[in-house]
Amino acid sequence: MTTVSQLRKAALALPETEEGTHFGMVAFSVRGKGFASVTKDGQVQLQLPADEVDAALSAHPGGERLVRMGTLIGFRVPLADIGGKELNALVRAAWIHRAPRRLAAALTAAGTAGPADESDLPAGIGKPATRALRQAGLLTLAQVAAHGERDLLALHGVGPKAIRVLREALAEQGMSLR
Structure with missing residues (x-):
């Protein structure tokens, strides 16, 4: 079981991440583009590409697709249903998906x-x-x-x-x- 503080730690460890609010939710963005947020009922919402959403759904059946105006934008799962390592990997994937290409490439290069x-x-x-x-x-x-x-x-x-x-x-x- 993970907490909002663990999500915060994972998100803020990534370069140029800022914490704020979005429609009353704790939210994280990179250069103004949101990549993760937490609903008031404890669900983490992650902006992910379709292939990452499919992988997340198969690993976490309690999760669901996050759709806005008929378009798939990510994945939502209760924080209590996801482990720390898995959350870290998903937050990183969401950050890479939303960060500018050069910034994402620099993080990927540093990580490898x-x-x-x-x-x-x-x-x-x-x-x-x-x-x-x-x-x-x-x-x-x-x-x-x-x-x-x-x-x-x-x-x-x-x-x-x-x-x-x-x-x-x-x-x-x-x-x-x-």
């Missing part, structure tokens, strides 16, 4: 970057934190230093241990978090 890529992130932060930082486009300690602890902790996968290790690595290089 391998360990041999140029990155000075310390291995001690762990794989989940490394993945979260890469997905946010933070590949170097200098890029991490431009962010505050609160921003980093908002990324799904970054916890207190990762922050401690990052602070130590930044201090060794004469840098600190914002």
Whole structure:
């Protein structure tokens, strides 16, 4: 069972995501284009392409197609019926669907970057934190230093241990978090 706070964390971990409201619902957008929202009765609505909707429906039979004016625009499912990892994947897919192409391509490239890529992130932060930082486009300690602890902790996968290790690595290089 997931919560609105988990949805918020997953959505805000993606680049240029803003939280607001849409018809009284908590909603998330990227450059003014909505990609996820939560109804007052706890249903998450995700803007997805038709093939992603079909896959989501087969994985979550309790969900339904989201149709507006006769056009399929996405998928709706009760938050209580979806697991955290599944929600993260669906939120990411919705973000990629609605984000400008170049921004989506940059996120996809950062998410597929391998360990041999140029990155000075310390291995001690762990794989989940490394993945979260890469997905946010933070590949170097200098890029991490431009962010505050609160921003980093908002990324799904970054916890207190990762922050401690990052602070130590930044201090060794004469840098600190914002």
